[in-house]
Amino acid sequence: MDFSKEILNVALNMSMEFGENWLKPIHERLNKKYPEISSENLEKINSICKEVNKFANDYVYESGSVINQEISFVDFNIFKDDILLKYSWISKNNLNRLYNQSCYYAMK
Template sequence: MELSKSTLNSGLSFSMEFGKNWLVDIQDRLRNENFELTTSELDFCNKLCKKVNKCAHDYVSNNPVKGDKEISFMEFSQFAKFMKSKYEWISDKNLSHLYSQSCYYALK
């Protein structure tokens, strides 16, 4: 299924929201911006965005940088390179948000 980079990035942004929309499926919010999308396209985007989030969170969690006294996280550039190799459509803004959110979850 071929969706535009803009649509995919909107969906990814929706999938990372906190507050009342935290962990809520994105189809309704995405439909409000892209009324021409079919139900199967909306479902595909929702599933893909969940997959992207899980990939990012797992990558950060599974690759801590161990220092003398504390554990920190990989450099953003390493994270960005990895994620772009899998999902080249992700915007820089979403990459940054995904990285900070993945680091946050890794601390929990």
């Protein structure tokens, strides 16, 4: 099943939440917003979000460099172009958040 850009972006946004929902599955929260989505499809959407987050985190981590003890990350526009080649449905807001979180995790 193909999912709408709206649903995928809401789900991706949920998957990047900090606080009490940090790194928790999104099934329950997504089901409250979209009760018509089956359990099977909730699992598929959760898997897509995990895949996107892992891809972005790995991309930023592997593209970064350290020069004179200064961390340098891949330029956002390069990141954006490469991410959108693989996941064309991601919104501008989610791209920004995904990049910022990936940079944060790469520093850890």
